[in-house]
Amino acid sequence: MQIYDSIIIGSGIAGMTGSLYLKRENKNILLIEKEMPGGQMVKTPAIENYPGFVKIEGSTLALSIYEQIKNLKVETLFEEVIDIKEEKQNYEVKTNKNVYKTKTILLATGREPRKLGLPKENELLGKGISYCATCDGAFFKGKEVAIVGGASTAVTEALFLSEICKKVYVLYRKDNLRSEDILKEKLYKKENVEILYETSIKEIKEEKGKLKSIITDKNREIKIEGLFIFIGYEPKSTFLKNIVSLNNDGYILVNKKMETSKKGIYACGDSIQKEVYQLTTATSEGTIAAISIKNYLLETE
């Protein structure tokens, strides 16, 4: 069985960037993806903060990066990684179909926003429903929107949206916001923000394929054009819990070189514990991880 220099798990922007850099260093690499190239990017209708493009559809950006790595002849398999085992100096990567051997691993498995699980939630994504105010807030300038959630991310995003939107409703199932006091105080002072405590959404309504309103569990109908859901994210790291150190929320712990707790295993992108979860930060970490892997291979060969 051949031994790869590196196996990259996940072909979101972080994993594809890592693959690009490693392949250009002439490394013998394998990229494994369980769904389709692009990860979360594919689910983003319009990206307006990725340098080089005024506005680009997520799937178009994903495809162009994928074409770039295909041109470099990066070996790619569409399989799901289910386990990793240490094997002498190397690692065995087990998928739902096969087992592959490698000297190093780059974990780029990303994360997914937690969903409310309501009917119409999936079909209205990008048509009124969003999981990222930094990314999509500008589309709702001067409009009425609602936010679901009451922890720090939700409050920060509510503050951000209150600057650009006409009105922001904050719906939280508990009786007190769960963010830092300084953020709460700022939000309480906003005249265009209405906080609805002990409230959740019962129904999402649409009209002509776009979000029209929400019905709360207290039977209040709120007409809005945007619904931002901030009830947390789920890193795709369950299969990694006995391999590398994770924080309590399942994010992979790395140092500045993107090294995990296990020698030869690196991680990048939305799967790691960090402050900013964006495309630009994911590409940056993919780059750093690839260069660290190259240096590690040089030292150990």
Ligand SMILES: Cc1cc2nc3c(=O)[nH]c(=O)nc-3n(C[C@H](O)[C@H](O)[C@H](O)COP(=O)(O)OP(=O)(O)OC[C@H]3O[C@@H](n4cnc5c(N)ncnc54)[C@H](O)[C@@H]3O)c2cc1C
């Ligand atoms: C709705 C939405 C809009 C956004 N808009 C913007 C924006 O406008 N600008 C911006 O900068 N950022 C935006 N973001 C954030 C940005 O998309 C992410 O930061 C970025 O895509 C993370 O890339 P990643 O490669 O780390 O992870 P991901 O994109 O999550 O990719 C991880 C990949 O790994 C694969 N994978 C996971 N587990 C396995 C496994 N066991 N085996 C094989 N493959 C596996 C997944 O299938 C996936 O393809 C948005 C996010 C969302 C959800």
